[in-house]
Amino acid sequence: MRTQTIATHYADHLQVLQQRAAEALRRCQRDHLVIPSGTLHLRAFDDLDYPYAVNPQFKAWLPLTNAPGSWLGITPGQRPRLIFLQPHDYWHTVPREPDGYWAEQFDITIIRTPEDALAQLPPDASRCAILGEPQSALGEFTPDNPPAAVAYLEYQRAFKTPYEIAMMAAANRTAARGHRAAERAFRAGSSEFGIHLAYCQATGQDANDLPYGNIIALNQHAAILHYMTQDRLPPKPLHSFLIDAGADHGGYAADVTRTYSAHEDDFAALITAVDAAQQALAARVRPGLDYRQLHLDAHLALAGVLHEAGVLRVGAEEAVARGVSRAFFPHGLGHGIGLQVHDVAGFAASAEGGTIAKPDGHPFLRLTRTLQPGMTVTIEPGIYFIDMLLDELKAAGNADAVDWNRVDAFKPCGGIRIEDDVVCTDGAPINLTREAFAEA
Known part of the structure; x- marks a missing residue:
C-alpha cells in the first residue's frame, strides 16, 4: 500500500517539477535544463575514489542515488529525458537498468561510456542551464548553475509534494x-x-x-x-x-x-x-x-x-x-x-x-x-x-x-x-x- 501511495503521487510530483523547471528557465532565459547525476573522482594523491554522492538536483526528479555519469534533460512541453550510463565493466557493479513506477515517465537512453551522453544532450550547450558540480563537465556541457534558476529551484524545494x-x-x-x-x-x-x-x-x-x-x-x-x-x-x-x-x-x-x-x-x-x-x-x-x-x-x-x-x-x-x-x-x-x-x-x-x-x-x-x-x-x-x-x-x-x-x-x-x-x-x-x- 505504501509503495502504491508513493507511485500514485509520483506523476503529480513530476508535474510540479516540470512547472518549476519552466519557470526557472524563464528566469535565466534558457531553453533546456540539463542536470548531471555527478561523477566519481579520485582522492588527491591516491588511486581510490571519494564516496559517490548523487547531485541533489538530479535525485529531485527520480529516486536514483547510484547512477554516476548519467544526465537528465528537461525541456518544457516535452517528456523528461534520462541518459543513463550503464558501462561495460567487470571490475565494478554496473547500475541496474532503470525500472519501477517512475521509469515509465521518462524517455530513457542507455549509454556505455560517459562521452556517449554528448550525442543525446541538446545541440547547443549555451541554451542550457546546467546544474551540477564542476567535475561533471562533459565537452561543452560545463555546469554554470545560473543564479536565477538555482535560487528559484532551491527556494521552491522547501515546499514538499x-x-x-x-x-x-x-x-x-x-x-x-x-x-x-x-x-x-x-x-x-x-x-x-x-x-x-x-x-x-x-x-x-x-x-x-x-x-x-x-x-x-x-x-x-x-x-x-x-x-x-x-x-x-x-x-x-x-x-x-x-x-x-x-x-x-x-x-x-x-x-x-x-x-x-x-x-x-x-x-x-x-x-x-x-x-x-x-x-x-x-x-x-x-x-x-x-x-x-x-x-x-x-x-x-x-x-x-x-x-x-x-x-x-x-x-x-x-x-x-x-x-x-x-x-x-x-x-x-x-x-x-x-x-x-x-x-x-x-x-x-x-x-x-x-x-x-x-x-x-x-x-x-x-x-x-x-x-x-x-x-x-x-x-x-x-x-x-x-x-x-x-x-x-x-x-x-x-x-x-x-x-x-x-x-x-x-x-x-x-x-x-x-x-x-x-x-x-x-x-x-x-x-x-x-x-x-x-x-x-
Missing part, C-alpha cells in the same frame, strides 16, 4: 527500526561501535547509504554535538546514551535523535521533561509561524526545564535575557529537511534570493523562514553540560544563575537531544518520526 512527504515517511520508518535496535544494544551494554553496527544492521544501510554519519554517544560524549569517534569499549559505569542517526529512502533523508538514561534517576526525569517540551514545540508547527520565534520560544521552554530540575537558580525569562540558556542550548532548534539533511534555502527571503537574518546571539540557527504548508522541518531542542560553555558563562558574570552542584551531578551524562521530522500542513502538523516510532 505529497510524494516527497511519503518518501520521508518511509525514511523515518527505516530510522525508527534502527533506533529501536540501537536502544536494545545500549541496554545490553554494547560499546558505541557495537551500537552503530546494530543500527546499520537494522536499517540495512551503512556509511555510504546513510544521509549523515551516525552520532552514537555514551556518557559525556553526548556533550560533543557532532561526536563521531565511536569507542570500541563501553564506558564503566554507564550513565547515558544519545543517538542522532537517520536513514535514506530513494534519496530523501530522515534525521532523528533520541536520548536514554541507563537508570531511573534525575537524568531520566530530565529527558522526560525535554521530550515533553520538544513535543509541545513540534505541535506548534503551523502556516505563518516564524521559525525564528519558535527557536526563541524553545529557549524559554528549556530554561523552564532547567529551572524545574534545579539547575538554574533564576526563572526562565531571566535566564534567556541574560544569555544563560545559550550555554545549555547552544545550537539551533532545527532546519529544513528533504533531499538533503540540512535542506537548502533555509535563509532565503524569496525565490529571487536575499537572506532572512538570524536572531541576534543565535548564530547556529539553520532556518529563518516563515513556515508554510509542505515545509518539512526538524524540531530538535537540547540541553548539554559542556565545560567550555559553562566556563564562558562564569566568565561573563552569570555564575550566580546556576546551581553548580546540580551541574556536576548531570555532567557525567553529557546531554540530551530529542529530534523529530515534522511536516507543516494547512492544519495540524504531521510528525513523521513519532508516527514511525509508534509503528516500530
Whole structure:
C-alpha cells in the first residue's frame, strides 16, 4: 500500500517539477535544463575514489542515488529525458537498468561510456542551464548553475509534494527500526561501535547509504554535538546514551535523535521533561509561524526545564535575557529537511534570493523562514553540560544563575537531544518520526 501511495503521487510530483523547471528557465532565459547525476573522482594523491554522492538536483526528479555519469534533460512541453550510463565493466557493479513506477515517465537512453551522453544532450550547450558540480563537465556541457534558476529551484524545494512527504515517511520508518535496535544494544551494554553496527544492521544501510554519519554517544560524549569517534569499549559505569542517526529512502533523508538514561534517576526525569517540551514545540508547527520565534520560544521552554530540575537558580525569562540558556542550548532548534539533511534555502527571503537574518546571539540557527504548508522541518531542542560553555558563562558574570552542584551531578551524562521530522500542513502538523516510532 505504501509503495502504491508513493507511485500514485509520483506523476503529480513530476508535474510540479516540470512547472518549476519552466519557470526557472524563464528566469535565466534558457531553453533546456540539463542536470548531471555527478561523477566519481579520485582522492588527491591516491588511486581510490571519494564516496559517490548523487547531485541533489538530479535525485529531485527520480529516486536514483547510484547512477554516476548519467544526465537528465528537461525541456518544457516535452517528456523528461534520462541518459543513463550503464558501462561495460567487470571490475565494478554496473547500475541496474532503470525500472519501477517512475521509469515509465521518462524517455530513457542507455549509454556505455560517459562521452556517449554528448550525442543525446541538446545541440547547443549555451541554451542550457546546467546544474551540477564542476567535475561533471562533459565537452561543452560545463555546469554554470545560473543564479536565477538555482535560487528559484532551491527556494521552491522547501515546499514538499505529497510524494516527497511519503518518501520521508518511509525514511523515518527505516530510522525508527534502527533506533529501536540501537536502544536494545545500549541496554545490553554494547560499546558505541557495537551500537552503530546494530543500527546499520537494522536499517540495512551503512556509511555510504546513510544521509549523515551516525552520532552514537555514551556518557559525556553526548556533550560533543557532532561526536563521531565511536569507542570500541563501553564506558564503566554507564550513565547515558544519545543517538542522532537517520536513514535514506530513494534519496530523501530522515534525521532523528533520541536520548536514554541507563537508570531511573534525575537524568531520566530530565529527558522526560525535554521530550515533553520538544513535543509541545513540534505541535506548534503551523502556516505563518516564524521559525525564528519558535527557536526563541524553545529557549524559554528549556530554561523552564532547567529551572524545574534545579539547575538554574533564576526563572526562565531571566535566564534567556541574560544569555544563560545559550550555554545549555547552544545550537539551533532545527532546519529544513528533504533531499538533503540540512535542506537548502533555509535563509532565503524569496525565490529571487536575499537572506532572512538570524536572531541576534543565535548564530547556529539553520532556518529563518516563515513556515508554510509542505515545509518539512526538524524540531530538535537540547540541553548539554559542556565545560567550555559553562566556563564562558562564569566568565561573563552569570555564575550566580546556576546551581553548580546540580551541574556536576548531570555532567557525567553529557546531554540530551530529542529530534523529530515534522511536516507543516494547512492544519495540524504531521510528525513523521513519532508516527514511525509508534509503528516500530
